[in-house]
Amino acid sequence: MNAEARSLIFLLACAGLVPAVVVLILHLPKFGAHALPYGDLINNSAPRERHVANAVSAVNFDYRAIDTLGEEFLLLGAVTGTVVLLRSKRGERADAPAGQVEGRPLRPRSDAVSGVTRLLAPVTALFGVNVALHGMTTPGGGFQGGVIIASAMVMVFLGEGYRSWRKSAPSVAFDATEGAGAALYALCGCASLLVGLPFLTNLLPLGTLRDVFSGGLMLIENAGVTLAVAGGFTVLFGEFLEETRVDCRSDDS
Amino acid sequence: MNALPWAVSAWLLAIGLYGMVTSRHFIHLIGCLSVVQAATYVLLLAAGFKWDAIAPIFYSFAPGTPAVDPVVQALVLTDIVVGATVTALLLALALELHKRRGTLDADDLRPLTRERKG
Numbered sequence: 001m002n003a004e005a006r007s008l009i010f011l012l013a014c015a016g017l018v019p020a021v022v023v024l025i026l027h028l029p030k031f032g033a034h035a036l037p038y039g040d041l042i043n044n045s046a047p048r049e050r051h052v053a054n055a056v057s058a059v060n061f062d063y064r065a066i067d068t069l070g071e072e073f074l075l076l077g078a079v080t081g082t083v084v085l086l087r088s089k090r091g092e093r094a095d096a097p098a099g100q101v102e103g104r105p106l107r108p109r110s111d112a113v114s115g116v117t118r119l120l121a122p123v124t125a126l127f128g129v130n131v132a133l134h135g136m137t138t139p140g141g142g143f144q145g146g147v148i149i150a151s152a153m154v155m156v157f158l159g160e161g162y163r164s165w166r167k168s169a170p171s172v173a174f175d176a177t178e179g180a181g182a183a184l185y186a187l188c189g190c191a192s193l194l195v196g197l198p199f200l201t202n203l204l205p206l207g208t209l210r211d212v213f214s215g216g217l218m219l220i221e222n223a224g225v226t227l228a229v230a231g232g233f234t235v236l237f238g239e240f241l242e243e244t245r246v247d248c249r250s251d252d253s
Numbered sequence: 254m255n256a257l258p259w260a261v262s263a264w265l266l267a268i269g270l271y272g273m274v275t276s277r278h279f280i281h282l283i284g285c286l287s288v289v290q291a292a293t294y295v296l297l298l299a300a301g302f303k304w305d306a307i308a309p310i311f312y313s314f315a316p317g318t319p320a321v322d323p324v325v326q327a328l329v330l331t332d333i334v335v336g337a338t339v340t341a342l343l344l345a346l347a348l349e350l351h352k353r354r355g356t357l358d359a360d361d362l363r364p365l366t367r368e369r370k371g
Contacts, residue, residue: 010275028259030255042323047311055323082338082345143331143334236338
């Protein structure tokens, strides 16, 4: 199918769909003023029944915890797929430096970049842990904290260069972190099966509202998600970085 | 004002689809897919919005204060994380494709007819 035919079909579909969408938009409930029965129910019961201040975390790790389990394995599957695709042709050798463009000299990093990232990387990692830990009380949690921790790992690469980055952050460590996080989440669900309760039942003591350690099993699930997201995103960054290695482009590799 | 959030969402979906239909480059196509995905974020967050309500976090506000819907926010949160990893998977596919066929234009990739060796 050529580009003109595709555009023509798209325009025809638009001609049919646009009036329907306009009618639909005009008949949707009033923005910001309609009833939210499910949301209100959770907002009322999360602090009371689960002792958790952050209702979004309560949805993610308790009320709809099974969805997060599925999502966790989706993440694991996507990361595994990326790694298998990229690594299968490249192999696991890591002797040539990465981050280069053919025909362009590799300039040494400036002291300013090294200095700033050396200061910022540990602070960023700490901030990520903080955001992840406070997932039950303030905006945050494993997903957000995990991504911040992964970005701290990128800063280590920026400041220290490829070789030191590979030495301090071997990819096998982050592969393991990613898998262990997903496994931890799944095992949290299995714990309640041992005592004859449904999958992912919140067994642990719930703690007190507004306490960092409130939510019982949600805290462990949150830790699993933090590990999986931090590991997964660092692995992804590493794999795409390895693609820029010089020996990847040569024909004999 | 009432229809604006829904219209923004429909517009993002339409412009992303338009980009995908007219795309001549897979990286561009993956970018357009992200735009389509952004339409779902706007739609979900708009559906859970409530005027004069707080974020659904009862740390500095007493439980019982009117708050927006936490369910759609949890959906958007997982949506973003999954979207990012799936984008990475698609980019890896594009990279492999470029290595094998030397092009990222869908029109140059007819199966069986124009196979390029090397």
